[in-house]
Amino acid sequence: MQRTLAMKIRTTLVLSLALLGMAACGGGDDVDDTAQPQVIAHRGASGFLPEHTLAGYELAVKMGADFIEPDLQISKDGVLVAIHDDTLQRTTNVASLFAQRNGGYKVADFTLAEIKTLTVLPTGTGKTSYPGFTPSAADPFKVPTFQEVVSLVQTQSSATGRRVGLYPEAKQADPVMEDGILKTLTQNSYGPQSKVFIQSFSDATLRSLRNKEIAQNNKMPLILLGAAVTDKDGVASVGVISGASVKVVTLKDVASFAEGVGLVINTAAYPITKDYITQVHAAGLKVHGWTFAQADATLSAAEYRKYLDMGMDGMFANYPDLGVAARNNFVKAK
Numbered sequence: 001m002q003r004t005l006a007m008k009i010r011t012t013l014v015l016s017l018a019l020l021g022m023a024a025c026g027g028g029d030d031v032d033d034t035a036q037p038q039v040i041a042h043r044g045a046s047g048f049l050p051e052h053t054l055a056g057y058e059l060a061v062k063m064g065a066d067f068i069e070p071d072l073q074i075s076k077d078g079v080l081v082a083i084h085d086d087t088l089q090r091t092t093n094v095a096s097l098f099a100q101r102n103g104g105y106k107v108a109d110f111t112l113a114e115i116k117t118l119t120v121l122p123t124g125t126g127k128t129s130y131p132g133f134t135p136s137a138a139d140p141f142k143v144p145t146f147q148e149v150v151s152l153v154q155t156q157s158s159a160t161g162r163r164v165g166l167y168p169e170a171k172q173a174d175p176v177m178e179d180g181i182l183k184t185l186t187q188n189s190y191g192p193q194s195k196v197f198i199q200s201f202s203d204a205t206l207r208s209l210r211n212k213e214i215a216q217n218n219k220m221p222l223i224l225l226g227a228a229v230t231d232k233d234g235v236a237s238v239g240v241i242s243g244a245s246v247k248v249v250t251l252k253d254v255a256s257f258a259e260g261v262g263l264v265i266n267t268a269a270y271p272i273t274k275d276y277i278t279q280v281h282a283a284g285l286k287v288h289g290w291t292f293a294q295a296d297a298t299l300s301a302a303e304y305r306k307y308l309d310m311g312m313d314g315m316f317a318n319y320p321d322l323g324v325a326a327r328n329n330f331v332k333a334k
Contacts, residue, residue, distance in 0.1 A: 034066075034195065036331055038314040039323040040167050041065035042291050043084060047318035048130050050120040051091060052082045054152055055140035059133055061156045064324040067165035067195070069316065070149045072181065073107040074172060075115055080146035080180045083107060086171065092118040092143065115143050124318075125295055146180070150188050165195035169225075170209075173202040178209050185220065192219050199223040199262055203240050203249055210257040221259040223288060224249070227270035228263050236279040238263075239270060251283035260286030262316070265307065274310040281311065288314035292323060301326050 044056025045063060057068045070082035088094040088105040097117060101109040120141050122128055128141070137152070144152075150166065157164045166185075170177045181198060190196050198220060200206050206222045213219045227239040229248055238254055238261050239246040254261060261280060263272055272289065280287050289307055292315050294300035304315060304326035317323030 034165075037308055037312060037327050038066040038165070038288075039064070039320055039327055040067040040069055040165075040288065040314055040316045041320045042069055042293075042316040042318050043071065044068060045130075045318075045320050046123075047125050047293070047295060048127065050122045050126055050128070050141055052084060052143070053120045053141050054137040054144050054148065055135035056126075057149060057152055058135055058137070058140075058156060059130055060320045061153075061160060061164050062133065063321040065164075065317070065320040067167040067197070067314075068149070068153065069167040069169065070144075070146060071169045071171050072146055072177065074174065074177060074180070075107060075112045076109055077111045078176065078180075079112040080177070080184065081107065081112065081115060082144050082146060082149050084171070088115070088118065088143075091123060092120050094118050112145070118143055146184050147188075150184060154188070163195045165197070166190070167197045167199060167223075170198065170200040170202070170205050173200070173205045175208065178205060178212060182209070182212055182216065182218070182220075186216065186218055190218075190220060192221075194220065197221045197223045197260070199225055201225045201241060203247075203254075203257070207257045222257065223260045223262045223286075224254050224258045225262040225290075226264075227267065228272045228276050229270060230273075230276060234275065236276045251280060251285065255283045255285055258285070260288060260313070262288045262290055265289040265292070266303075272307065272310065272312075277311045286313040287311070288316065290316035291318060292316060293318045294322070295319060297322060297325075301329070305330065 041060030043051035044053060045059040046056060049056040049059055052070060060068050071084040072080045073083050073086055075081055086107055088107055094105045120143060153164045153166050168181055170181060198209060203224055206224055209222060224238055226241055229237045229239040237251060238249045240249055264270060265272060277287050289312050292303060294303050300322040308330045315323055
């Protein structure tokens with residue numbers, strides 16, 4: 001009787017800790033089951049700390065995120081670095097340290113050594129610290145290389161006892177970008193069974209990546225980013241967004257070179273419905289949504305539940321703690 005009671009108490013405590021996440025910077029369960037909905041830390045814990053920094057990625061892991069997402073750009077000397085924009089101005093102090101080059105502060109105009117002198121600044125609701133959290137990296141707010149992000153993921157996987165996923169985005173439709181991503185992942189022993197997705201808004205980039213993966217006998221999962229498009233007959237497809245234009249790609253075509261789609265949420269022009277997700281699943285594809293950016297816990301929970309009830313497989317979250325809590329509540333209620 002006492003043993004049974006003790007086991008019940010222990011189970012209750014484990015569930016409580018999983019849902020409290022943020023309070024101890026260690027939220028989320030350690031289930032490494034990609035069959036359940038996945039929480040993808042959008043640019044790291046970007047709602048709390050400067051985006052695309054080792055500190056932001058690490059905090060996201062502590063909060064229980066299943067994946068961290070590094071957007072990738074290429075430096076002047078050909079090194080992949082984690083930063084969203086193709087310029088340095090919005091997220092770093094580059095303007096105070098360097099004069100503009102060619103009319104701007106393009107990442108491609110700066111060497112890695114120059115980029116490493118910069119500090120990444122908080123944007124939006126982000127701050128330079130988070131209560132109770134001390135980053136383990138020596139330079140937690142510098143622009144990291146892709147290799148540094150991979151190394152952090154591997155270190156955090158060992159430290160937490162669970163596999164932390166990696167979800168890089170090729171921000172440039174460039175063969176050099178494709179080769180750099182594949183080379184880095186391969187050198188770090190990533191393969192078909194690894195917890196990794198490579199994403200892009202360019203279907204041409206993903207088609208090229210798939211051909212290169214096949215040639216290298218290392219077929220890692222790919223995700224096409226875009227919008228949910230449904231025609232007048234209710235047939236679902238993917239809208240590949242390029243500037244002001246949208247190219248429609250059929251689900252059958254997407255399934256020929258990718259394992260899933262990443263769709264913009266909460267847009268009236270391209271609504272995601274349960275029927276849409278059902279059709280995507282029927283095509284053998286996963287559905288991930290971007291971006292879950294509600295900071296209010298109540299509003300956030302309702303937003304997550306809306307898409308989880310439709311069958312969404314993964315959510316890009318600015319506040320990973322809220323995403324983990326919503327996912328855990330959803331799984332627990334099933």
